Amino acid sequence: MPAVSKGDGMRGLAVFISDIRNCKSKESEVKRINKELANIRSKFKGDKALDGYSKKKYVCKLLFIFLLGHDIDFGHMEAVNLLSSNKYTEKQIGYLFISVLVNSNSDLIRLINNAIKNDLASRNSTFMNLALHCIANVGSREMAEAFASEIPRILVAGDTMDSVKQSAALCLLRLNRTSPDLVPMGEWTARVVHLLNDQHLGVVTAATSLITTLAQKSPDDFKTSVSLAVARLSRIVTSASIDLQDYTYYFVAAPWLSVKLLRLLQCYPPPEDTSLRSRLTECLETILNKAQEPPKSKKVQHSNAKNAVLFEAIALIIHHDSEPNLLVRACNQLGQFLQHRETNLRYLALESMCTLASSEFSHEAVKTHIETVINALKTERDVSVRQRAVDLLYAMCDRSNSKQIVAEMLSYLETADYSIREEIVLKVAILAEKYAVDYTWYVDTILNLIRIAGDYVSEEVWYRVIQIVINRDDVQGYAAKTVFEALQAPACHENLVKVGGYILGEFGNLIAGDPRSSPLVQFNLLHSKFHLCSVPTRALLLSAYIKFINLFPEVKGTIQDVLRSDSQLRNADVELQQRAVEYLRLSCIASTDILATVLEEMPPFPERESSILAKLKKKKGSSKLPDMDDSRKNVNGSTEHAEDAEVASKVPSHTFTDDLSVNSAPSSGASLLVDVFSDFSSAAPTEGSDEHFPRFVCKNNGIIYENQLLQIGLKSEYRQNLGRMYVFYGNKTSTQFLSFSTSVSSNDVLDSQLNVQEKPVDPLIEAGAQVQQILNIECVSDFSDAPILNIQFRYGGTLQNIAVKLPVMLNKFFQPTEMTSQDFFQRWKQLGAPQQEVQKIFKAKNQMDTDVSKAKLLGFGVALLDGVDPNPANFVGAGIIHTKTTQVGCLLRLEPNTQAQMYRLTLRTSKESVSQRLVELLSEQF
């Protein structure tokens, strides 16, 4: 029997829909809809109370009208009323309307929340599910505020139905995405992990999604999920598919759950435990083996599901990047897919190979597929696939194959789809520069780029070629000759005229010896393009002319005539006119010496990151680096200002620079200027962070700092009064960090109490790479401040400064001490002097959980003494702080009061400052 029988719908609704469908024109449709809207409005407003059925019918009509693209600005109240109906169908349609149509109208949200609250409390699983769905679909902040603490309870409660658990897990996941700050961590997290063992695979799948997201944010809290996930995965992969009845999809056992579990494992490094690790390796091998087996069904769904798991397994292998054997197998498998007849698989294989290309173990293996990839670029019918092929070629490019790859990309560019041309241009430009052994090849490549795809060559690209030619005198003569030849073409792109004008203006003298490119020939060639060019290009050409006057006195007369002509001196464009006037005047009054100084060859540009790379990054993910862009704009504002001032005061040695800036100003290239003239590049303000600091009081490893560019992780170990800290700097961008340096600073007081010695760190961090630095720490005497780690590096045009408070605290030098109850009380009494005891009473900031508190105290460094305190709820601990000069014995007692949600913490040590500091540190942890 069909689940929906076609006759029993709402007749009024069906009639209305048929009417709409019979409308011959848009106008009649709109008319019919307006009539219906008026009808519904009057029904809603009417005196007669509507029954649930009619409300439901009208709400359905509104939904249909909304789908057709018409605004619905009423009916919300009726929908909310439907929520509190106890008829399932009415409630359901009310929730549907709300989740499709409600925006954050706060009055209504309160009413909706009320209804949701009732349904959540109803213990009716259908109603609870509807309510959870609504929270997840709307996902607004108000809802998160109202329910974020309630949902974890539902999720881990023992008597919750499976289907509700499933919804609760996803609902929580949704809230965690929209308002992470409102979802409290706590006791439930440990129990969520155990849902991975649940009987019901639907629950496991939902829980895996939830844990994956949470683990990305706080990996340490969910570490235990790794072993459970491996166990679960292993059971699925090795089981005969009958075990999983319903979750077998076209002969593949629980593909969806397998994919999710493999994703979860990608949040963690390979397991350290060897048996666990070998179990996982076994799973991955089995998955790879299965790919070679003959298919159990010819249906595409079968191969889809199987390959979904396979690709995820490969992604995990790439993520771990540790088993060369698996990596090579993964690469071979992808190689097979590159030639598969399924387009989807070719697409995904190209995509996965892109990430594989960056692994050192498999880079070479990926390179062996170069011919196949080039072939894909030429023959694939699908632009999505060709795009992936371009990406992969870019990723696999290195010095050995760069010429081939660049040549192929250039030839593809001639026929490439318009949508991806600009990106290819940028990629070619970057590769050509990165792997240029001799710069003649580079110059040729860029000029070819301009010839083939001039319209797609952005300013960054031709700025960059000029920067490089100016900075390398070995290529200047060649560049001058090549642009001269390229300019001979009857129709050449304006970008070529710009490059040509600039380069001949600087280095035309290098080819002037040849009568075929004598000064006059050069000038005539440039000037023949002048009238076809836009204003900025003409301005640049005028500057080239005045440079010619300096380089070649013999053409001075000719050029002065040109400058003097009405079309220049009286040009309607102010900029052109001013240049003509000033240059003409300059050429008349200045002596040769002055001219030579003013119009001297451009000084080399400072080395910096390619502006093209920045552009590519921007294209790829503009949202990722917003702060960078902002700082550039600011810098740029001041740059222009500075240059204006220069022109005004007639300090003329930068004439050409001015011209370039005029070229790109004012609308187009705000951010580009800085790259070209980075004398003005400035340091971004120091960014500081100590938000993660408190987290390290009770643990030694983790992420201490992270922004869009950089992630800093720490591992530390302490013995007695000595410590060693491993600092990991991870470059999150796709660009190198240059001039990377660090220093540790502390104030004068701290300086005498704590020695921190840093080992050198690599000044260059490659894109996506991580470098490690070791800090050796010695505690001389007790201290209460923390040293600051200052990090400085150059990213793009800007200098980045970051200051991080290093989590070196006094308690790190604890040695736990076991003692009997008798000893403890004896010492407790000995330390009875008022200045030796420090006590603090404070409110609990987290859930009061015995196990968590225990773990924190152990992490703090003391030994926990059982059976000392008569009240078993209290904690008692002891330890010795080691410093170079002295050792300080410490006793502590923590008394939780769950009713009042308060703690009392007492510390007794032989030194007041130690007691004080330890209380400060520890009381923040609960």
Add this chain to the structure above:
Amino acid sequence: MIKAILIFNNHGKPRLSKFYEHYNEDTEQQIIRETFHLVSKRDENVCNFLEGGLLIGGLDYKLIYRHYATLYFVFCVDSSESELGILDLIQVFVETLDKCFENVCELDLIFHVDKVHHILAEMVMGGMVLETNMNEIITQVDAQNKMEKSETFIFQSTRQDR
């Protein structure tokens, strides 16, 4: 995460739109039009993935679609979802619709928008995949229908239905 699920026919008429992120009505309509434009101009036999249009766009998002007879099913997802997995999900969705409506056709989606929403809600919730097991989904849908039936008989009298 799934950002949006769209169904439209070969002429671009929307048959279902479900957004898991909030846009205003105009933007939603624009997204539907643009998505239709992107998807419909592609040949059969090309791959089922494409990088999103400008609106739904951003590097992290992909459109994953399938074309069945007169209808396009398009999911816009971010990189946390497996591409092939989503293709499977679309297939499960269609097979489920087929079971629930007995040989589903476009008209079923038009006249039972609410039902389609309810079926979808059993599979995807707040942009996350809730259930992929078709039997489980159909069981839930059946249970809903039973409840609905028991309620309709109570109050469906001989009223003028307009």
